[in-house]
Amino acid sequence: xxxLAPVDGSKASLKAIKHACNMLASAPQFSVxxxxxxDDIALKHARSIVGSKAVDGYLQxxxxxxxxxARKLLDKAGVKHEVLIRTGHIAQEIVTQADEGEFDxxxxxxxxxxxxxxxxxGSVAQRVxxxxxxxxxxxx
Numbered sequence: 001x002x003x004l005a006p007v008d009g010s011k012a013s014l015k016a017i018k019h020a021c022n023m024l025a026s027a028p029q030f031s032v033x034x035x036x037x038x039d040d041i042a043l044k045h046a047r048s049i050v051g052s053k054a055v056d057g058y059l060q061x062x063x064x065x066x067x068x069x070a071r072k073l074l075d076k077a078g079v080k081h082e083v084l085i086r087t088g089h090i091a092q093e094i095v096t097q098a099d100e101g102e103f104d105x106x107x108x109x110x111x112x113x114x115x116x117x118x119x120x121x122g123s124v125a126q127r128v129x130x131x132x133x134x135x136x137x138x139x140x
Contacts, residue, residue: 001031002033003104004105005034005107006094007109009065017074018073032079034081036063038062038087040088067085098133103134108139109125
């Protein structure tokens, strides 16, 4: 079974990774792919000022930071994993990767860092649930 685990560095996403570790403890044939996605639409103007290389470096740093704790949890649990870093519309990128990578399950936290934004336009988890053909496990 292939599991896609989008993370954003939040407590909720780390809780989802802990849940995935517990699931995987009894099933070593599972594989986990951690995914970090940042919406770069607001940075399009910044690219013209500071250059694409600077913006890409900034997004890479954000992703590395978001993934660090999740990678430590998986390493400590002895769970082998891969890492994907993407930019774009967050929910759409998760769903696209789940489809293209032929994942069997998406495991994610249901509350990330953007609680105020969630109230205004809906959470990433809600959008993934609405768009995904792949089963989604939300961890609260």
